[in-house]
Amino acid sequence: MHACILGAGIVGLATAYELQRKGWRITLIDAQTQAGMGASAGNGAQLSYAYVQPLADPAIYGQLPKLFCATDSPLKFRLKLDPHQWQWGLSFLAACNAQRSHRTTAELLTLAASSRAGYDSMLANTGIACDFAQAGKLVLLPDTTAMQSAQRQIDLQASLGAPAQSLLDADAAIAHESALAGYRHQFAGAVYTASECVADCLSVCQGLVTHLQAGGAQWLPATQVRALLAEGGRIKAVRTSQGDIEADLFVSALGWQTPALVAPLGIRLPIYPLKGYSITVPVAAGSTAPLVSVTDSKRKVVFARLGDRVRVAGMVELVGNDTRLDPSRIDSLRHSTRAVFPGLAFADGDDLQPWTGMRPATPTGLPITERAAGHPNLWINSGHGALGFTLAFGSALRIVQSLE
Template sequence: MTTAYALQQAGYQVTVLERAAQPAMGASGGNGAQLSYSYVQPLADPGIWASLPKLLLDPDSPLRFRLQADPRQWAWGLQFLGACNHRTSAASTQALLQLATESRLAFEALQAREQLDCDHATPGKLVLYPTQASLDAAARQVALQARLGGAAQHLVSAAEAARIEPALHHYAAHIAGAVHTPSESVVDARALCEQLARVLQTRGAQLCWNTEVLSLARTHDRITAVHTTQGPLQADHVVLASGWESADQARRVGVRIPVYPLKGYSITLDASAQPEAAPRVSVTDTCRKVVFARLGDRLRVAGMVEIVGADTAVHPARIRSLQQSTQAVLPQLRHGDAVQPWTGMRPATPTGLPITGRAAGGPRNLWLQTGHGALGLTLSFGSAQRLVAALAQA
């Protein structure tokens, strides 16, 4: 939706093909809702090595790797581990910060222009750390991001974190401290996509719902047709923005990209009856790999990273785990079983850096927009602007 909007703003006639009946039915509809412009530490981090035994062996780990008989998973996993070093992590952080800055500016410009109703707010964010060692590692990441020109962030004690967000009062004893970023935002990604779809359609874009792409026809160095369940379509340019499945579609036209799904889960709770029991400030608990984001009268609880292949089922045990995490972090919040369970597949590259633009050796009119991982919502507007700029130079 963001890329389609940016292309339309640049003067292109846009057609969006979507196999679902409405927007945001993939990785965006129930995501963590945080716009993490300032704290962008990639998943591929040197600290991952100490967690490998738990990753491979503990079924309850929030970061879980289940080996498949899939060469693509093995190749992606080896590239991911190869990126888990200080040099690569620092380079990825710098690149992500730059893209996040561009994305913030593009999103703020869109909001000023369109005034979209999508529960956008800037409550700030607290990233919680369970031990002094993990807090010390976070301090090094904050220092790195400060040197790279990131937004103001500072370390706070557990007591200070509870003062910033009173809903954490009961949990403060379980953390060593936190990183506080006052400038961080939240937005309802589903509402955002729905609003963008309305804008696109009002201004002449063709939005084809319930339309599945079956294949891309390649002749020499061009895509000559997009074959869909509604028949073939021709276009001057084709943007492949199909999330975790983009790797399969690209491979059919001779393009290989290192994108693999990282499965996540969420629940959405009604906080209207207990507005003070749910946090206003966004919260990320690094121990549990869970985020809490307030969207009006709702609380989005999202998390977990499962590298388990094409398993799109909502597993009740993982939903119970999110409920248990909510009970542990916010014991005063009574939610019972009234939760909205969801799962989504984040399209990720081994380094955490998204892929935007042409692929080497690929068709000249095929453009990639994929691999944004857990930062898809955050990076989408900046990535859209970059693709428009690259296409204008083609």
């Protein structure tokens, strides 16, 4: 049986990997010249299996005025004459209620647990070098209100079987990560999870392509996906810049571009791009850099140690298909890094590998991993938002298990 995977980000590659393990012949297609060069290339590098509070949460209502009005806000919304943007935004606000948030949390935890098992198995099987570490994670909380909200989330997740987490005051958090000492008076406490991990997603993607090719997969980089060709209620082929490619199974893992691909088939997907940014800071010898993964919930910025580098990522922009890199956002990440970790010296000055990418998100935060309506040999695997790396292998396993 032949499976054609559209998209060679971490989600598509995880799907290809799990299908190949089940004996499928794989064709992998991507528009970029290398694997993982879309949203996977510069993501936050955190594998957040335990603390999975969805973005669509009742607390967002209290934050919106500041998020919209502050000049340095991590949220940017550019209103467009786009019904899809309006529909997505209204659906997101409708999902910001306790009942929906609790249900999403439960589903994310289940998917994340499956994904962790899949990722760990893959890493043991392939030996890909990717700066993987189980470093633990601190989610910094700005005030007592945030601390109370976090305790409710910890209690909820504990009732759902999540890995152990603890709520710490600022001094206890610094005891876990001394590099935060210079930021002591900027946060009230933190959620600590010892089991959380980090890895370089781009290295994983490129290692997976090599592994898949060694197993007989056909890899077609620099190949544009133009259309899906349907016949008799099934997808017969995908039309590409290198010609039509037939297969028994098609999986669209094209991220934020998936809705446009399937729209001509009458399929409407609630996926919208949330633009994010990152820098990768080379650590100067002798400077104080974090070892524990850190998320600053006030700044909406994450920090992950990758060997002798620190990945700094953040921002949420709803700006349509504008993929341009905004230098002011890179400056903001640089400023946040110096503020949170004043003892961290940059080894290469301003060579920070600036990156921007489009994270495909659903209003609830749950990815779409299901068979396309009316086309039984077409599967959708997209909409993971900021959790694409975390959930990739769980999503892939869900599709593979549904085919058995």
